[in-house]
Amino acid sequence: MNRTMHQQLSQGRLVALGDVHGSPFVVQQLLDFLADEVNWQQVDDIAVEFGNQRYQALADRYILQGEALPLTDVRAIWRNTLYFMAWQYAVYEQLVVQLHEWNLQRSHKVRLVLTEPELDWQTLDLAAWQQHVAEREAGYQRLIEQQVIAKKHRAILLFGTFHLMKQPVQLSGRSADKFTSLVASLCRSYPDLIYVIWPRMAGDQVVAIADAAPYLLPLAGSSLGQIPLRQLTGRVAAQDDTAMAAIADAYLYLADVSRDAPPSAAAVSDATWQQELQRRAKILGGRSQQQITQWLQRYAH
Template sequence: MTPYASTLPVHEPATPALAALLRRHQIVGIGDAHGVEAILQWLIDSLLCPDIATCLDTIVVEFAAARSQPLLDAYIAGEPGLDNKIDAVCGDTLHFCAWFADVYRRFFHAVRQINQRLPTPRVRVLAADPPIDWRAADAGRQWREANQRREAHYQALIEREVIARNRRALLVFGAFHLLRNCPAGSQLALNGPPLASRLRGVEPAQCFYLWPHFGHRPEVDAVREREGWSAPALVRNDLSELGALPFGALSNRAPSLVERPVRELFDGYLFLGSVRKQTHFPRQKDDPGWQAEIRRRANLLPTPDRERFLDAIAAT
């Protein structure tokens, strides 16, 4: 428990709580759940609040790749004529099927709006995914190699661009990338320990990671009823009964973690009400050229990734 924890509420309204976290910690991570648009939409709405934008200088996102950094910098800085080009940013990532929802494009637009309101220095968005050239003849090989080093790439970027420069950052990654205290071999379907378990050069107390609520979670609902949360709320695991729940109450994806108390794995719980995963339909879904291109990319991948991507494409 941190020295100030006893003075903080168990749960509080999520947006002002996020502002307080950003002022207090160097690194704040918000776990995304692919297909749950409500999480990114809440974050967009929160970032547009004046109290939030002044609390950070860097946002690091999984849903943009390093090759897109010059385009992203220009767009976020307000350069005109890039609205159509920015649509391709999420599609040029390793796991492009995770970012079909339009909310990711709206996220970039929201940060652009924020920067237009702020004096310099402005908020920068760092594209964290390893670079890949989907148009290259060896794109399949590039994907396999980049996917193997993904967590290490995230780590190196944040240690170099955020921690070493003493900047404050908001991390927006799939929630499993933001689990603490997970050694290698935790069966997370990641290559090595997740990002939050790797970061060096920053004190653990200077990091705060949030897991998002989604789906049907009876044990969480029981705690919520006893403690009286109302959406949107940020719940502190060190003060809530939630912290003692086994991680299996939230996910069975990692068998080695299901018995671990959630307080060991992340710091807070983002409760936005009853939200569930759903299939999102890209704006380009009726474009035969786009359909052919994403199928081409999926077919470059090894099994079982190829089948998973093709299933996601078929669902749209």
């Protein structure tokens, strides 16, 4: 994986690395890649789903400029997002802290680009939250174009995997319209700019790779590349025959696909944050409220 990512970045392509929420393993692969300073030199930006653009100046001060800001302030970056529950895991805080430390130690600086459009949880209501959710793919695209592509930067895009499909796909339980992801939209304007890595996920039993994990398998010309995506995930409608090679360039085989990453110690111990979670649960209701309530029952003290 490291060699392929290094090569793609050195050729000026953006590498889109599919994240699996609840699993630490993809982000750990990214950390392992960046730990090698030779690879680090090929990266200008890491554009992430887990950051509210409202806090870009804060992220720049902490990560890019190396200010010794308290983590209680820095956590606003991922806590005040649309899908804040997805970022409760320790690995995201680890990534932010590690970028801060590496930028202090190394001459080449890597910026964390926050791509979620600005929102303020102190004034947000359900209707506004739903509107932001409906518009988020376009918002991601706009910020990546402004902050990365227009500047001709080399970048890694770390997003939930379904934001990175290179072709529109019919999702299960959705309207008849195909879902056009962030990367599918970008590919229309910037053909061949983005190299997509699709990770193995829980429930994916199609692939058995003899090589030791982690292993990166190019999809073009491979038997896996011809398999419909719907055979690897129930999130794709049964009638959609889009092949793996059409939606990604490589398949990241991981030995462990469990989604039981530990929450950050800060999230578990922060009573003020847990009170805020209760407040947001009442605003969102439904499935989000259930998720928050279950989390609080499991971890809150």
